[in-house]
Structure formats: structure tokens, C-alpha cells
Amino acid sequence: MPSTEPTDQRKTRGWRFWMAILSLNLIGFVATLEGTVLGTALPRITQEIRTSGSMDYVWMADTFALAQTVVQPPLSQICNIFGRRTPMMASVALFALGSGIAGGANNSTMFIAGRTIQGIGSGGILLMVELIVCDLVPLRERGKYLGIVLSSSAVGAVVGPVIAGALVEADWRWIFYLNLPICALVILMMRFSVRLRHQNNATWKASLARVxxxxxxxxxxxxxxxxxxxxxxxxxxxxxxxxxxxxxxxxxxxxxxxxxxxxxxxxxxxEPSVPSILFSNRTSIVGFFLVFDASILMQWVAFFLPIYFQGVRKVSPLKSGINFLPFQVFLIPAASITGAILSKTGKYKPLHLTGFILCTLGLGLLTLLNDDTPTVQWVVFEAIEAMGQALLIPTILPAIQASLSESEVASSVGLYSFLRSFGWFWGITIPSIIFNNRWGQLEGRISNLDVRASLSGGQAYHSTGTHPSWSSTTLAEVVSVYTDTLRTLWYAAIAIAGIGFLAVFCEKSLALRETLETEYGLEQEKQVNTEEHGVNVKN
Missing domain, CATH: 1.10.287 (Helix Hairpins)
Structure with a gap:
């Protein structure tokens, strides 16, 4: 029988609750950090290990994200069958195993295998970080705690390239080896402190038959x-x-x-892994679309704004990363504040509308960027876009779950997490197509045929540095093409943000449940309930 947490118990949550939140913050930080380090480190890695073909570089770069994305809905069903803690510890163990293999790799095949295993573990971690939060607190409070744990993940995304840049100068293998003690600590915390419970099937055969x-x-x-x-x-x-x-x-x-x-x-x-009930009402359908839409926009900005700094402002990759920090600096605290606002008011629809308005406004302002835009302006533009995203990050999942029963928490989180990761793929694919097509239309402006050839065929967003042999005329022409090509990208992103804004009007404003009814959760929170009702529960 599900346990219910009355409202007044929120003030008396014990150390196990806070240990769970701490462990989720820690492992979420590490899993997200690992997804961002490779862009900085991969050139050095490919120089030092044996590769067997021209596509190895692609697989070394992308296999982590692919594995992370495809496992999430199936894993959500596993969590319903076997509980939360065991799959979480297994995911952390897989992440650690993949880290060890990738760190010790001496050829591309071994490295790709390690990154694939790492990605599977990371997919499980990112899914269950949010799922366990949903099991710990009522729907009304989930925005607040999701804001906290997702902010830790955002910190990992910010510092990942910086950490990679520092470690690659010493030994790139430590990018992966440093995950091992952190994973060990999280497993210990989950094993001995975070006592999550679930109703157990009678036999392993019965459990496996449900998959x-x-x-x-x-x-x-x-x-x-x-x-x-x-x-x-x-x-x-x-x-x-x-x-x-x-x-x-x-x-x-x-x-x-x-x-x-x-x-x-x-x-x-x-027993479907993605049950049709998830699409049984317009609010959940819109919510799933909104997380996909917002994820596209997030990756769109995160990938191409640094190209503005490198291609138009002609700064180094390191400086472009520093210039992108204002986006993250505003995103992280704003997401936490937004979660608290949602918990206080219980109103998610105004936050979604405001979020997409700010995203659209921020993207519109990015169309004004050129080679002499004052620093204060592009910092403000980044801040507006970041605050728009911050209003969406911790609030979409509670809106989805407001229209579904608590029995669908795992499946809804699984689909939500998958669509977020899936959106990240499209957030690079769509603007890359637009960028390459628009560049092809404008590259005739570059009078130097050798420079034009070196930047054609999709190379423009990989070769953004200034070559010392370029004349001032050639440089001005290249900057002009970059500026106008990126402006087209921002216009296209405005359309995607506008679609999200219009979709919000299809949401219903539903009440967020203030009691927690779940078969899962912390042992101490269920103890009285299980003793009273004689429920057979197992860790």
C-alpha cells in the first residue's frame, strides 16, 4: 500500500532525506560533467591512442550521448519492478566501470566501449536522480528539489570543459579516473544511508517476466x-x-x-515500458513536447553562442568558454529560485509562458550581435536567455505529473528524461543544417578562394580561429559571413521558441498534489505505515 507523507512532515525530514539529496547532487554533477569534458580533451586523446578508421573520432565523441539517450524509458520500467536503489547503484557502478575502461584505453575500440558503458550508466543516473526526488517529496515540492539537484548538474556542465582543459595538460586519463572514488562514495552513501524501499516480487522469475x-x-x-x-x-x-x-x-x-x-x-x-496513459491528456502531451522544445533551444544556444565568440569576436576557445559563463551563472540560481516559486504558488503555467517569452526575447536580442557588440550587451542577452530556460527546467516535469497518477511517476520520468536527451541531439542537428546551408549561400563574399575552400563543407564551425596569413580584408569578409549566418540561426530558433510559447496555452492549470503517495521512498518514512498494514517490503 502506498505511504502518505502529510504536509507537516516536511519540517521534520531526517538525515536520511538530506543524505539522499546530497548523493543525488553529487552523482548528478559527475554524470553531467562527464558529458561535457570530451570536446576539450578528444583532440589530445586521439593523438595518444591508436585509431582504426576515420569514423573513430565520430564514435568516440558521440557514443556516450547515444547510449545515454536510448536506455532511459526501458530503465524506468526496471525501476518500477526492482525499486530505485538497486538500479541506481548498478547505474553508478556501470558509470564507474566505463570510466575505468575509457581511462585505461590504449586504442579507439577500447575507448568507445568504455564511453558506451559510461553512457548507459549516465542515462540511468540522470533518470533516477529525478525519479528519486519524485519519490521523496510531494508533487507540490518537486520543483524546489528538482531545481536544487538540476542546478548541481548545471554546475557540472559549466566546469566540465575547464576541468578537462586543466587535466588534459597533465594526463587526460585522470578525466575518467577521478570518477572512480566519487562513484564509490555515492554507492556507499546509497547502500548504508539511503534506505529506499519497494514492494518486492515473490521470485526473480516473476520480476523478469514483468520486463x-x-x-x-x-x-x-x-x-x-x-x-x-x-x-x-x-x-x-x-x-x-x-x-x-x-x-x-x-x-x-x-x-x-x-x-x-x-x-x-x-x-x-x-506491462508497457511507455504506457499509453502517458498520452491520455493534453497537459502531459504538451509537457513532453515542451521539454523536447526547451532542450533543443538549450543545446542550440550552448553550441552556437561560443561559435559567435570564436568566429565573429575571434577569441580563443578558452576565452569563448569564459564568455559563455554568464549564461550558466544566471541559469543555476534562477532555476533554484523558480523551483521554490513553483512549490510556494503551485502555478506552473505562468512560469512556462514567461519562460518561453524570455527565451524568445533572448534569441531575438542575439540577432543583434556583431563584431563590436559591447560586453555588457551580450552578457545581458545571455542572462535573459538563461532566465527563460531557468523558468522551464524545474517546472515542466511537475506539470506533466500533475495530470497523471503517482503510479506513473517512473514511466513519466523515463519518457521526460529521454525526450530531454533526444532534444539535445536535435539542438545540434537542426542548427547545423541551417548553418551549413546559409554559409553556402553567403560564402561567395569571401574573395580569397583558399580561405573560402577551407571554411566550406561544414568546416566553418570547426575552423573559427583567425589564421595569421589572412589579410584584414579577408578577415572582415569572414566575420561578415559568420555574423549573417549566425543571425539566420537565431531567427530559426525564435520560431522554435515561439512554437513552445503557443503550446503552453494548450496546458491545463492543474493543482499540484501536496501529499506523497508512493510505494517507494525512504525506509524511515514508510516504517510506521508498513508496520500498520503488514506490507511485505524489501530494500
Whole structure:
């Protein structure tokens, strides 16, 4: 029987609760940090280990994100069957194992294997960080605590490239080895302090019989195919978007994804990993779209604003990272404050509307950027965009869950987490296509044919540094093309933000539940309940 946490118990939460929050902050920080370090470190890594082909660089860069994305909905069902703590510790252990393999790699195959295992662990971690928060506090308070733990993850994203830059000068392997003691500490905290409970099945056979093996296999295979197509198409290697090597996996992935959803609603699937009830009302449907839309915008800005600093302002990659810090500095505290506001008011729709208004305004202001924009202006532009995102990050998941029962917490978090990661892929793919097409239209402005050739074919957002042999005329021409190409990107992003704004009007303003009814949670919070009702629960 689910346990219920009355409102007055919020003031008496014990050390186990805060130990759980601390462990979630710590592992969320590490998992997110690991997703951002490789861009800085990969050039050095490829110089020091053996590679077997031209596509190795692509797989070394992208296999982590691919593995992280595809495992999340299937893992959410595993959490319903086996509880939260064991899958969480298994995910942390996989993350540590992958870190050790990648850190000790002496060839690209071993490194890719390590990063894949790491990605699977990271996908489970990012899913369960939010899921455990949902198990610990009532829906009304989730925004506040989600703001706290997701802010820690954002810190990891900020400092990841900086840490990687420092460690790569000494020994890049420590980028991965440093995860091992942190993972060990988190596992110890989860094992001995964070006593999460669940109703246990009678036998392992009964537990395994509940797993949606066919559906999960279809989902993982189809999404892998789709994402491989996106990776190939966006790799700037030998595969154009019109190549069958790009089109075929994308088509197979879409067909497989459709087949997955058909199977999930069929009578053959007894316990779906993505149940159709998640799409049974317009508020949850809109919420899932909003997290996808917001994730596209987040990655869009995070990937291409540094290109503005390098391509237009002609600063170093390190300086461009520093120039992007205002975005993160405003994002992190604003997300925490937003979560607290949601918990206080219980109103998410005004926050969503304001968030997309600020995102749209921020993107509109980015169209004004050029090579002599004053520092104070681009800092303010970043701040506005960051605050728009901060109003969305901790508030979309509670809105989704307001329209669903507590029994769908795991499946809703799994789909939410997947769509967020899936949006990150599109947040690079869509603007990359726009950037390359617009660059191709404008590159005729560059009179130096050698420079034009060196920046064509998708190389413009990899070769943003100033070459010493360029004349002042050539430099001005290149900066002009960068400025106008990026301006087109921001216009396209405004359209995507505007779609999100309009979608918010389809949400219903639902009350956020103020009591916690769950079969999961901390042992001390369930002890009285289980003794009174004789529920057979197991850690």
C-alpha cells in the first residue's frame, strides 16, 4: 500500500532525506560533467591512442550521448519492478566501470566501449536522480528539489570543459579516473544511508517476466538506428545528408519507433515500458513536447553562442568558454529560485509562458550581435536567455505529473528524461543544417578562394580561429559571413521558441498534489505505515 507523507512532515525530514539529496547532487554533477569534458580533451586523446578508421573520432565523441539517450524509458520500467536503489547503484557502478575502461584505453575500440558503458550508466543516473526526488517529496515540492539537484548538474556542465582543459595538460586519463572514488562514495552513501524501499516480487522469475523485453528491444534498436543517422549526417565526414548511409538508418529508426508504439498499445504487451496513459491528456502531451522544445533551444544556444565568440569576436576557445559563463551563472540560481516559486504558488503555467517569452526575447536580442557588440550587451542577452530556460527546467516535469497518477511517476520520468536527451541531439542537428546551408549561400563574399575552400563543407564551425596569413580584408569578409549566418540561426530558433510559447496555452492549470503517495521512498518514512498494514517490503 502506498505511504502518505502529510504536509507537516516536511519540517521534520531526517538525515536520511538530506543524505539522499546530497548523493543525488553529487552523482548528478559527475554524470553531467562527464558529458561535457570530451570536446576539450578528444583532440589530445586521439593523438595518444591508436585509431582504426576515420569514423573513430565520430564514435568516440558521440557514443556516450547515444547510449545515454536510448536506455532511459526501458530503465524506468526496471525501476518500477526492482525499486530505485538497486538500479541506481548498478547505474553508478556501470558509470564507474566505463570510466575505468575509457581511462585505461590504449586504442579507439577500447575507448568507445568504455564511453558506451559510461553512457548507459549516465542515462540511468540522470533518470533516477529525478525519479528519486519524485519519490521523496510531494508533487507540490518537486520543483524546489528538482531545481536544487538540476542546478548541481548545471554546475557540472559549466566546469566540465575547464576541468578537462586543466587535466588534459597533465594526463587526460585522470578525466575518467577521478570518477572512480566519487562513484564509490555515492554507492556507499546509497547502500548504508539511503534506505529506499519497494514492494518486492515473490521470485526473480516473476520480476523478469514483468520486463517489456520486446518493446524495450524495439525501442533501443530503432532509436540507435535513428541517432546513428543523425550522427552520420552531422559528422562532417564523408556522408552527406542525401547519402543512403544517412537516410536508411533514419528511416529504419522512424519505422521501428512507430512499430514500438504499436506494440506498446497491443494486447501482446502486458506491462508497457511507455504506457499509453502517458498520452491520455493534453497537459502531459504538451509537457513532453515542451521539454523536447526547451532542450533543443538549450543545446542550440550552448553550441552556437561560443561559435559567435570564436568566429565573429575571434577569441580563443578558452576565452569563448569564459564568455559563455554568464549564461550558466544566471541559469543555476534562477532555476533554484523558480523551483521554490513553483512549490510556494503551485502555478506552473505562468512560469512556462514567461519562460518561453524570455527565451524568445533572448534569441531575438542575439540577432543583434556583431563584431563590436559591447560586453555588457551580450552578457545581458545571455542572462535573459538563461532566465527563460531557468523558468522551464524545474517546472515542466511537475506539470506533466500533475495530470497523471503517482503510479506513473517512473514511466513519466523515463519518457521526460529521454525526450530531454533526444532534444539535445536535435539542438545540434537542426542548427547545423541551417548553418551549413546559409554559409553556402553567403560564402561567395569571401574573395580569397583558399580561405573560402577551407571554411566550406561544414568546416566553418570547426575552423573559427583567425589564421595569421589572412589579410584584414579577408578577415572582415569572414566575420561578415559568420555574423549573417549566425543571425539566420537565431531567427530559426525564435520560431522554435515561439512554437513552445503557443503550446503552453494548450496546458491545463492543474493543482499540484501536496501529499506523497508512493510505494517507494525512504525506509524511515514508510516504517510506521508498513508496520500498520503488514506490507511485505524489501530494500
Amino acid at each position: 517489456d523485453w520486446i518493446g524495450s528491444s524495439l525501442f533501443i534498436a530503432s532509436l540507435c538506428s535513428l541517432l546513428v543517422g543523425l550522427i552520420f549526417g552531422g559528422s562532417d565526414e564523408k556522408f552527406a545528408w542525401s547519402s543512403w548511409r544517412v537516410i536508411l538508418p533514419i528511416v529504419l529508426g522512424i519505422v521501428g519507433w512507430i512499430a514500438f508504439h504499436i506494440y506498446e498499445v497491443s494486447g501482446s504487451c502486458k
